[in-house]
Amino acid sequence: MTNLQENPFASPAPLASPRGQHAASEPADWKKIARRWELLRIPYNVLVFLAGMFWIALNPDQLRYWPEIVIFGIAANLAYCIGPLGEMYVHWFCDTFDRRLPAWLTMSLRSPSLTFLLFSLGAAFSVVVTLAAGYLTNETIFIHDTYIVNP
Numbered sequence: 001m002t003n004l005q006e007n008p009f010a011s012p013a014p015l016a017s018p019r020g021q022h023a024a025s026e027p028a029d030w031k032k033i034a035r036r037w038e039l040l041r042i043p044y045n046v047l048v049f050l051a052g053m054f055w056i057a058l059n060p061d062q063l064r065y066w067p068e069i070v071i072f073g074i075a076a077n078l079a080y081c082i083g084p085l086g087e088m089y090v091h092w093f094c095d096t097f098d099r100r101l102p103a104w105l106t107m108s109l110r111s112p113s114l115t116f117l118l119f120s121l122g123a124a125f126s127v128v129v130t131l132a133a134g135y136l137t138n139e140t141i142f143i144h145d146t147y148i149v150n151p
Contacts, residue, residue, distance in 0.1 A: 030088060033115075037084035040119050041077070044126070048076050051127045055134025062137055072133065076126055083118045090114060 052069065056062050062069075094106045108114075 030091075033087055033091065034084055036112075036115060037087070037119075040083075040115075041080060044080055044119070044123050045077070047123050048073070048126050048130050051130040052134060054131070055137070062134070065137065072130075076130070079126065080122065083122045086118055087115060 052072075090109050094101065094109055098106060
């Protein structure tokens, strides 16, 4: 007895990929992607924290801007969400256009190396932005204190 005879409302069996069995024929596991990125959030926060502490160690007067530092940390974590959303979008794209994309491209886009690439680029960009923000804040404090002391 077939599935349709057992339950007339059952969905039909999924079609096999014309290229055979490869990683792209399986739908993306969104929970697995989100879990992997949440584990990577810890090293990301450590890197951004160390970059911020570098400037605070050079100029402890920057601690008077603690509300801005907290807001910057929240903004950095919101920006971190671009990574998992980007990877989920790539997986959705591969699922949607599986038959139109070359198998080598689909397999390479769905590999864990994409996570590593997106994380590395995003973390490097965040550290550079944190160092630039610390530098600009440091220069502003220096200029502001110079003008107050020497009007």
